[in-house]
Amino acid sequence: MTPQEKLQRCYQSVRAKTNFTPAIALILGSGLGDFAENITVEQTIAYQEIEGFPVSTVRGHKGRFIFGTLGGVPVVAMQGRVHYYEGYTMQDVVLPTRLMGLLGAKVLFLTNAAGGVNQSFSSGDFMLIEDQISCFVPSPLIGANLEELGTRFPDMTTIYDKPLRETIANTASSLSIPLQKGVYIQLSGPQFETPAEVRMCGLLGADAAGMSTACEAIAAHHMGLRVCGISCISNMAAGISGQPLTHQEVDETAARVAPQFKQLITSSIIAIGNTL
Numbered sequence: 001m002t003p004q005e006k007l008q009r010c011y012q013s014v015r016a017k018t019n020f021t022p023a024i025a026l027i028l029g030s031g032l033g034d035f036a037e038n039i040t041v042e043q044t045i046a047y048q049e050i051e052g053f054p055v056s057t058v059r060g061h062k063g064r065f066i067f068g069t070l071g072g073v074p075v076v077a078m079q080g081r082v083h084y085y086e087g088y089t090m091q092d093v094v095l096p097t098r099l100m101g102l103l104g105a106k107v108l109f110l111t112n113a114a115g116g117v118n119q120s121f122s123s124g125d126f127m128l129i130e131d132q133i134s135c136f137v138p139s140p141l142i143g144a145n146l147e148e149l150g151t152r153f154p155d156m157t158t159i160y161d162k163p164l165r166e167t168i169a170n171t172a173s174s175l176s177i178p179l180q181k182g183v184y185i186q187l188s189g190p191q192f193e194t195p196a197e198v199r200m201c202g203l204l205g206a207d208a209a210g211m212s213t214a215c216e217a218i219a220a221h222h223m224g225l226r227v228c229g230i231s232c233i234s235n236m237a238a239g240i241s242g243q244p245l246t247h248q249e250v251d252e253t254a255a256r257v258a259p260q261f262k263q264l265i266t267s268s269i270i271a272i273g274n275t276l
Contacts, residue, residue: 003091004146006052010095011102013051018043020067022076023276024269025100025225027216029081029112030250032232035262036079041068047080054082054092070266073273076100083212084137085190094140094219098149101223106276107164108220109269110229111261113250114208115193115237117201118182123236124257125180126264127208128168129160129229133185133201134214141222149223159221164228164272171268177260182207184231186214195239209237228272230264232257 001009020042028035046064047055055063062079069075078100084093097108116125145152172179185201187193189211193201201209208231217227234250235241254261 007095007098009052010050010099017045018067021104022074023273024073024075024107024109025105026075026077026109027081028077028079032111032254035265036066036077038262038266039066039068039070039077041066043067054088071270073269081212085188085211090138090140090215094215097216097219101225107272108225108227110213110216112210112213112231113234113254114210114231115235116233117198117209117237118207119240121180121233123233123253125233127180127182127231127233128165129184129231130181131183132214132217133204133206136187137215140215140219154222159217159227161226161228164226167271168228168268171271172264175263175267177264184213185209192245193238198237198239
């Protein structure tokens with residue numbers, strides 16, 4: 001089955017269950033899934049219910065789509081994403097992103113838990129993603145181009161939409177929530193980076209490192225979605241704090257900052273929705 005055929009099969013499977021049309025698609029990263037509690041839910045669809053859909057295997061990722069409204073804005077939220085390190089092809093990793101675009105979303109709002117590379121950051125900070133580095137994982141656009149979605153050679157100059165970034169920054173300022181800005185780098189994982197790799201990331205211009213997001217941004221931008229994203233700096237990357245890294249720390253930090261995160265994401269989505 002080709003990627004286009006699989007995508008269409010997933011689309012038909014979802015459309016058999018709901019005719020909901022979202023304006024904004026939201027991907028919730030590690031430890032951030034409880035944000036979905038803020039949504040006025042119209043329908044929930046578990047990934048296992050969608051024919052041919054990749055299923056998240058990471059602890060803390062519930063693995064379902066939530067369709068509903070947030071401050072009157074129609075949204076679809078992924079409560080748990082699929083990662084390249086789980087053994088899926090990159091085409092499968094970005095299938096959910098493409099599916100949400102086909103369902104009608106015009107904006108993709110990405111969130112993740114990331115390691116802080118920039119030494120001026122602290123655990124628990126939020127970072128507005130201004131640009132990204134994706135050279136260390138395969139491009140989701142490798143292979144036959146899905147002409148129905150976008151061009152063979154898409155420009156990536158403004159992959160993170162500037163007006164959306166300004167809206168998020170203004171929202172954070174109005175809420176008195178500190179917001180760092182920087183470049184996100186995606187590495188394959190699942191192992192955390194070595195201190196030498198973290199130093200390399202810093203030399204390349206990265207401010208935060210993670211194992212997701214960049215590939216999703218590419219796929220979304222390719223098909224014409226506007227993209228924005230926020231990283232929760234869940235820990236300082238290896239070699240900076242001097243402490244061993246654990247997934248438990250990621251979850252604990254996300255839980256600690258969850259109230260502010262929910263406030264920032266909710267207000268940003270409402271502000272973005274008002275401009276669509």
